[in-house]
Amino acid sequence: MDNVIDLQIWQMAAAYIFVVVLLFIVRIKGIPREKEILISTLRMTLQLILTGYILVYIFNNSHPLYTILVIGIMEVFAVYNIFKRVKVKLTQKIKEVIAFSMVTGTILSLFYFILVVINLSPWYEPRYFIPIAGMIIGNSMTGISLGVKKLVDGINEQKHLIEAALMLGATPKMAAKPIVDNAFDSAILPTINSMVGMGIVFLPGMMTGQVLSGVSPVIAIKYQIVIMLGVLGSVALTVILFVQLGYKTFFNEEHQLHI
Amino acid sequence: MFRLEGVKYKNILDIDKLYIPKNKITCILGKSGSGKTTLLKLLNKLISCTQGEIYYNDRLLKKMDSIELRRNVVMLPQVPAIFPGTVKDNLLIGLKFSEKQLVSDKKIFEILNMVHLNKDLTESAENLSGGEKQRLALARVILMEPEVFLLDEPSSALDEDTEQIIIEKLVRYTKKMNQTLIMVTHSKKIAKTFADNIFEIRKGKVINQ
Numbered sequence: 001m002d003n004v005i006d007l008q009i010w011q012m013a014a015a016y017i018f019v020v021v022l023l024f025i026v027r028i029k030g031i032p033r034e035k036e037i038l039i040s041t042l043r044m045t046l047q048l049i050l051t052g053y054i055l056v057y058i059f060n061n062s063h064p065l066y067t068i069l070v071i072g073i074m075e076v077f078a079v080y081n082i083f084k085r086v087k088v089k090l091t092q093k094i095k096e097v098i099a100f101s102m103v104t105g106t107i108l109s110l111f112y113f114i115l116v117v118i119n120l121s122p123w124y125e126p127r128y129f130i131p132i133a134g135m136i137i138g139n140s141m142t143g144i145s146l147g148v149k150k151l152v153d154g155i156n157e158q159k160h161l162i163e164a165a166l167m168l169g170a171t172p173k174m175a176a177k178p179i180v181d182n183a184f185d186s187a188i189l190p191t192i193n194s195m196v197g198m199g200i201v202f203l204p205g206m207m208t209g210q211v212l213s214g215v216s217p218v219i220a221i222k223y224q225i226v227i228m229l230g231v232l233g234s235v236a237l238t239v240i241l242f243v244q245l246g247y248k249t250f251f252n253e254e255h256q257l258h259i
Numbered sequence: 260m261f262r263l264e265g266v267k268y269k270n271i272l273d274i275d276k277l278y279i280p281k282n283k284i285t286c287i288l289g290k291s292g293s294g295k296t297t298l299l300k301l302l303n304k305l306i307s308c309t310q311g312e313i314y315y316n317d318r319l320l321k322k323m324d325s326i327e328l329r330r331n332v333v334m335l336p337q338v339p340a341i342f343p344g345t346v347k348d349n350l351l352i353g354l355k356f357s358e359k360q361l362v363s364d365k366k367i368f369e370i371l372n373m374v375h376l377n378k379d380l381t382e383s384a385e386n387l388s389g390g391e392k393q394r395l396a397l398a399r400v401i402l403m404e405p406e407v408f409l410l411d412e413p414s415s416a417l418d419e420d421t422e423q424i425i426i427e428k429l430v431r432y433t434k435k436m437n438q439t440l441i442m443v444t445h446s447k448k449i450a451k452t453f454a455d456n457i458f459e460i461r462k463g464k465v466i467n468q
Contacts, residue, residue, distance in 0.1 A: 168333060169333065169358075171326055174355075256305060
């Protein structure tokens with residue numbers, strides 16, 4: 001790791017020229033986005049500085065409680081972010097299903113990954129645990145957000161077909177099946193597609209980071225391969241939990257659709 | 260057959276007493292928005308009444324399993340539901356939903372003939388016209404051979420002559436099969452010609468005729 005170039009303050013400052021250029025362009029074009037650009041640049045900078053120092057502290061004082069606390073914060077943030085990101089109205093019941101699927105799916109995948117695939121010792125070693133958890137939770141969050149939107153929109157748009165199926169004696173499961181399948185498919189498709197372009201169209205962030213910090217590309221790709229598989233598994237697990245439990249929140253115990 | 264006592268649904272329906280007999284043709288008349296469709300939905304248990312009791316063959320509806328009920332008391336909505344797939348897929352989907360045994364193509368053609376729908380079974384159902392979709396949806400419920408049909412304006416998209424012929428065939432068929440037919444219709448003529456029992460709903464209340 002000796003060959004890593006640490007960036008000096010002036011080098012960091014030089015990178016902000018990109019933001020200045022962008023601000024200049026939107027000003028000339030009259031696009032009212034200056035405020036958002038400034039705020040997001042500021043947030044990105046502050047959040048990362050804060051994260052950097054917190055991680056340094058946690059890495060130097062590794063303790064299972066710290067690791068669990070970080071994962072907890074990530075999960076809460078991810079769930080809250082899903083509620084905010086899907087621009088459809090969510091009932092309390094479906095929010096509970098989202099939180100449950102997200103936490104259960106990611107934690108199960110994460111522990112399998114940490115304990116079986118990486119065989120990390122001690123299991124809470126934050127240098128491994130936290131970045132891996134971030135990737136698994138982040139990708140699952142994106143997947144489940146798509147699934148939520150597709151499911152809720154699908155049920156609202158195809159209300160008449162679901163009701164017509166119920167009128168013919170279908171169980172809620174049969175009536176909602178096309179929508180549930182479609183939501184699952186849309187949610188996992190981006191993850192599957194990203195695997196296709198992997199290594200050719202783009203070098204993924206984790207691998208790039210490892211290579212930049214002096215790790216052999218051969219080790220870096222091994223990590224990248226297993227993390228991609230882990231992400232795929234976690235996205236699939238969280239989304240399948242969500243769609244299987246989620247559609248049920250639209251029906252009552254009399255098998256009536258209520259939206 | 261169906262007995263309603265003090266049934267209220269929100270402020271849409273308010274039925275003090277109503278009896279719908281078995282193995283008969285019952286027609287429900289009334290203006291749009293009077294609560295006819297709501298009544299059919301209550302009988303299909305697609306919704307539950309907010310007050311009162313509904314009995315089906317002397318069994319309390321709210322104590323019956325909704326799915327089991329709907330497999331015997333099948334409802335046809337006013338706007339025909341067309342599922343993705345072919346004409347045949349759409350005809351058989353009712354039997355699939357209700358987990359009944361599928362029928363032969365011969366039986367399918369017999370029923371299609373009855374509703375005057377002369378279509379290739381492999382054709383995409385989405386390409387049919389409005390009137391054809393309505394007849395397809397009607398054929399679908401006939402194939403299910405339920406105890407009771409709840410038909411919400413089953414012939415609204417048809418011309419008067421075709422309507423007359425199809426309803427006549429349907430009535431004859433249901434009589435032969437010992438089925439009960441409960442039909443919402445806009446046509447007083449249809450009601451007077453075929454019904455054994457007619458009532459009207461006005462602003463959520465039943466007016467016997």
